[in-house]
Amino acid sequence: MDPYSDVITKLLAESRIIAVVGLSPNPDRPSHEVAAYxxxxxxxxxxxxxxxxxxxxxxEHCYATLTLAAAALAEQQLRIHLVDVFRKSELVEPIADEAVAIRANGLWLQLGVFNQVAIHKAHAAGLDVVADRCTKIEHEKWLAL
Structure with missing residues (x-):
């Protein structure tokens, strides 16, 4: 059984606003394809x-940091539910810290991205975490259920 299945279902069902960290403006990049999907x-x-x-x-307006994005959304009485990360594993820890600080519900690390310290920090702060999985692939599976 997939250890992430319940968390994936919860995050996909409950997250309406997703910050995509590392989203490329280039439509040929995986981050752009996944975000567009x-x-x-x-x-x-x-x-x-x-x-x-x-x-x-x-x-959508692009922000330099999660903190700036969260502040801009807060002015509209909105908040980021899920932080979807397209960055190298060694760069994830400060992103996890920001996800905790903005009070996101979840941290999702894309395929090939895994950082145990970041995962632990996010879990300890009460965030749901998925690592080394693609939101697009998991959403397609979720729709098929």
Whole structure:
């Protein structure tokens, strides 16, 4: 049995606003493909990419950090539910810290991304965590249930 199945179901069902950390403006990149897929399925995507900050990706304003994105959404009485991470494993720990600080419900590390310290920090703060899984692939499976 998949140890993440209940957490995946919960996060996909309850998360409506997803910050995608490392979202590329390049449509050929996996982060862009996954975010566009999620957007087509009713999720609001919040791009987080310091290189593309101030531009629009997928018709949404791109922020330099999760903290800045969360502050902008708070002005609209909205909040980030899920932080979906497309970054190298060794860069995840500060992202997990930010996810905790903005009070996200979950931290999702994409395929190939795994950082035990970040996972532990997020779990200890009460966040649901999925690691080394793709939100698009898992959503497709979830829809098929």
């Amino acid at each position: 999620l957007q087509r399925h009713g999720y609001r995507i919040i791009p987080v990419n310091p290189v593309a900050a101030g531009t629009e990706i997928l018709n």
